[in-house]
Amino acid sequence: MSGFLSSAIGKKFLMSISGFFLMLFLIVHLIINLLLLADTTGATFNIAAHFMRTNPLVKIIEPLLAIGFLVHICYSFIISITNWRARPIKYEVNNPRENSTWISRNMIYLGILILLFLIMHVINFFWKLRFGEIPEIMVNGELMENTYSLVSGLFINYWWYDVLYILGAIFLGLHLTHGFWSAFQTIGLDNTRWKPRLKGIGIVYTIIITGGFSIIPIYFLIKSYL
Numbered sequence: 371m372s373g374f375l376s377s378a379i380g381k382k383f384l385m386s387i388s389g390f391f392l393m394l395f396l397i398v399h400l401i402i403n404l405l406l407l408a409d410t411t412g413a414t415f416n417i418a419a420h421f422m423r424t425n426p427l428v429k430i431i432e433p434l435l436a437i438g439f440l441v442h443i444c445y446s447f448i449i450s451i452t453n454w455r456a457r458p459i460k461y462e463v464n465n466p467r468e469n470s471t472w473i474s475r476n477m478i479y480l481g482i483l484i485l486l487f488l489i490m491h492v493i494n495f496f497w498k499l500r501f502g503e504i505p506e507i508m509v510n511g512e513l514m515e516n517t518y519s520l521v522s523g524l525f526i527n528y529w530w531y532d533v534l535y536i537l538g539a540i541f542l543g544l545h546l547t548h549g550f551w552s553a554f555q556t557i558g559l560d561n562t563r564w565k566p567r568l569k570g571i572g573i574v575y576t577i578i579i580t581g582g583f584s585i586i587p588i589y590f591l592i593k594s595y596l
């Protein structure tokens with residue numbers, strides 16, 4: 371087993387499995403975040419955020435999510451460094467521009483930009499909610515952290531965070547246009563029947579993720595001018 375995981379295909383396999391897990395997380399995270407737009411008191415979002423923070427099942431999944439991110443990030447660097455070492459000379463015959471897309475050749479750089487976004491994002495919200503002083507609010511007779519005021523406060527008071535979050539969603543979308551399809555290809559679903567379908571589903575998934583994560587800062591940016 372350890373022999374397989376250290377082989378080139380084993381490393382790609384780990385990248386794809388962790389990628390699937392992260393893509394699933396993104397959908398759940400987006401659905402909850404869209405509740406920010408559900409009502410202006412923030413009650414719906416606060417209840418959902420509180421549920422996610424206190425539910426025992428979610429508490430078990432949280433460390434798995436951290437492992438998923440770590441595996442995906444570490445193996446992306448290992449695979450990229452191995453490829454750079456194996457190909458120090460740029461071959462003229464094997465023209466990369468004709469055989470691959472710009473995005474597929476630059477996945478590692480898009481990944482680094484997403485990692486920088488993620489560090490900023492964790493400091494903005496996750497860190498403050500776990501280790502900072504967050505104002506509390508009474509919702510339906512239960513006292514909970516006012517996550518809505520933390521998120522809306524950031525987006526309404528600092529326009530440059532809106533821009534950074536929109537850029538983060540765009541980088542994520544570009545990464546996913548290749549990543550979604552590539553994850554299925556690695557597990558062998560790249561036959562002629564499935565290839566066009568998966569490419570189509572990948573485009574729809576990417577539009578939902580980029581559009582959904584962008585619409586939240588756009589909404590608060592507009593609100594800050596009203």
Ligand code: HEM
Pocket residue numbers: 399403419422423484488491492495496499500517521535538539542583584586587
């Ligand atoms: C408008 C965009 C977004 C908003 C409003 C948002 C909001 C939040 C909030 C409030 C938390 C803290 C949850 C808690 O600790 O209770 C959080 C955590 C987190 N977010 Fe986001 N997020 C956004 C986009 C993203 C994107 C694009 C990614 C991935 C690239 C992401 C990945 C994470 C991760 C990994 C955590 C820590 C784990 C967790 O608490 O679920 N977020 N986000």
